[in-house]
Amino acid sequence: MGERQILLIDLELCIGCQTCTIACKSEHGFDKGSGIRVETIETVNTGKKVTGFSEFSMYFQPVTCMQCEQPACLDACTEEAITKRSDGIVLIDAENCTGCEACVSSCPYDALFYDEYKNIVRKCSFCHERLDDGFEPFCALCCPEKAIYWGDNDDPESEVSKLIIKRNAHTLKSELNTGPAVFYIPQKNCS
């Protein structure tokens, strides 16, 4: 049995504070850009009683590198700078990256960004060095709502595997069959 590192983000808990975005910058020294961004999703409100407004609401959705099973970036890279670990984490080798940004435009999740200071492309790596030392990803440690879970989705007994089933978690753009390793627990407030 292999190992499949995933993140599971609880959209019910996310308050869009962007602490994860700054945490990522801090942990990886991204002077500009971050491996995780938070999108505000505007919704039409059907379930909740709202007074004095048209029927809309919003929720927040952190987006990071999905560590796809079929990473488009890996295929797009001509320098063989992008590799996939046995646990599924996709890494960019700074030594080989030329900053050509071919991978940036290939990503359906817009999860990679160009680092103008270092002339390389950067992205989230699930904080693999922390994971290897037995620590949580830094965004998960810093998330004030404890909305980011991490773990092995190949282990049916892991907390994330159980939560994915129990909370009916989904992935983004599943129709693309990229096999994302970031799962989302849907929020029910503004459905």
Next chain:
Amino acid sequence: MKFARSVRIEPGARAVRTVCPFGCGIICGIIAHEKDGKVVKVEPGDYKDTSHICVRGLSSPRLAYHPDRLKYPMKRKGQRGEGKWERISWDEAMDMAASRLKGIGEKYGTPSLAFVSAGVGGLTNYSTVGFAGACQGTFIMPAGFGDSAGPCADTVCYGAPLWFGEDYTNRFDNPGLCVLWGNNASVTEPFKWRRIRKAKENGARVVVIDPRFTTTASRADQYISIRPGTDVALALGMMNVILEKRLHDRAFLSDHTSAPLLVRNDTGQYLREKDVIPEGSDKHMVWDTIENQPVVHDARGTTPALSGDFKVKEIGCRPAFELLTGLIQQYTPEKVSKITEIPEDVIINLATDYGTIKPSASYRGMGGTRGNLHGDVNFRAINTLAALTGNISFEGHYTFELNPLGFFELGMPQFVTLLQMYEAILNDEPFAIRSLWLMRHNMINQDPDFNRMTKDILPKLEFIAVTDLFMTTTAQYADLVLPACTFFETTDIGAPIGNGSHEYIQLQQKVIEPMYESRPDIEIYTMLAEKMGFDAFLDKSAEDCIEMLLDSDHPTMEGVTLDNLKKGPVAPGTCEMPVFNTPSGRLEFYTENLKAFGQELPGYIEPVESQRTPQAEKYPLLFSTTHSKFRLHSMYANVDWIRELDPEPVLKINPVDAASRNIKDGDSVRVFNDRGEVVIKAKLHNKVRAGLVNTSQGWSPDHFISGTHQALSHATINPAQAAVFEPNAAFSDTLVEVERVEEG
């Protein structure tokens, strides 16, 4: 150092448990990583049951290593605000300060020397008050910077310890209903939000009342849009429904509130025993319905009347509840719907839930205190609603008492409130103030009425000294600027303030040496005291000062020692609740001291600059300035990581109001009233009510296209607030007009 959880530390680095005090009353424990004398990273602190960090805390190394930090003392060359400075030594700076303070003190009297502190950092605050005392000068009270409506209300209702009054209405273990009044807790009060979220997970309904559809509203079960500044009317309307449906808690009213206390018809004051019998005490009286006679309110075995009109020795009296009922009856759901613009059925349902679900918790935010000039009445009405339904927490709350006496060894200062300081400078009332010493307080940027401040007030000041991290809006107008340390560079104590925080007292432990020529605040005062010729002032280490503060002998402080704090956060003991430290010992919804202002009961008062006042013809939009997660007031506005997420100030305007003014998203707009103007980019936003425009406070003039948002606000003094506590700056009780600025 040992932590309560494992911490990943890079080779060659060191991790220090300290705090980020830049959450105002919320002081978050952090772990700072230091390598080669430099702070390289910050992560959430280790607590046994909680933790928090935010975009600001994580960015604080960018603040500390910001290239624009003030690096050495400077004195002004040329005119104030001209931007010409001369570098001087600390010795010269202290000589200059001492000579100016002494000269002005001799000329106008020492109370003319005023001192202001930012309110962040225990030692910073106490040393500023103490030094003002040593000078026989004046300390400017801090609550009127926007926060004092809460203490104004809670002082009269509960006799509550400062900042902890809100505990009475929401410190429940398991509330079934959470009502948030103008409180965007998920953004501004993380630890409070955590309690609300926990209640929600346990099945509580969360209702948000706000003129903006906030982040917190998006996470709630119900959102109620209210006309700004009309919360009192809503609370009264809810009370009307509750009385109509007989959902009020008669026993609670009778036992714990001023409901049965007799109020004299002639004076509006509570009837006292001494009014009835010549040798009587100051005790309040009630009407005993069994013996049909007046008795002292704490007599045993009585059944006091809550209604009726009684004659005691020819003095006509009625129970306070009768007077409250009279007020409530005027506020039918129909009338309240017209005032608040909330549908009647929404008011009735909310009131029914609040009166039925036990316990129901009320949370309140800055919307209520800054939102209108009568913010104290907002909170008195919310407190009264809670009292009417017995939704008052009996559970112990955390409080603590520090011992600041050591800071006052050389004397106590005069105290003047912020808005009254304007009068002292302009009109010498109650006495002249001619010198301002600003310790990390960006007064010109953050206090109301920018143009009055810069054009009328500053010229009357003969000396302005600013200690801060940066050349702030205020520092630009100073005569002397001194470089301050960040929290990484000094030791201090972090004591949480108020309902929005956690309960822990924590140590701010120095991580790195002071940078450049910056000095810890207490050392600046020690140096200056020597130059002033005072006996030694705080001539001891920060740790010694902290030990002095902790030594209060208060029962809740047992175990809160410096040694224990070095090991980690320590929660003080809990106090019994409710303990109402009011004159009657009861929760007083009727305040006899406010009779002279017609505010003895929390009746609805239209905001001074509402859309239903005459000036709305000229200025039809309400302008509100709210708190952003990206800044603590004006701090962090210059930090690159933060600006990447929040690049510039915007005016959020409802598409309806934008359309009628031909304003498109991204247009430059002029926001103006008789006091001033700001030019800013418009952002069409369907989450602010039509009629309301909004921006987040704390941006500085150089961030706007021109002008500043603080030029729109006013420093009107509410005399009723001044009579009970401190008058509050009502930043969002402000009308404006907005127009598109033609490009080029």
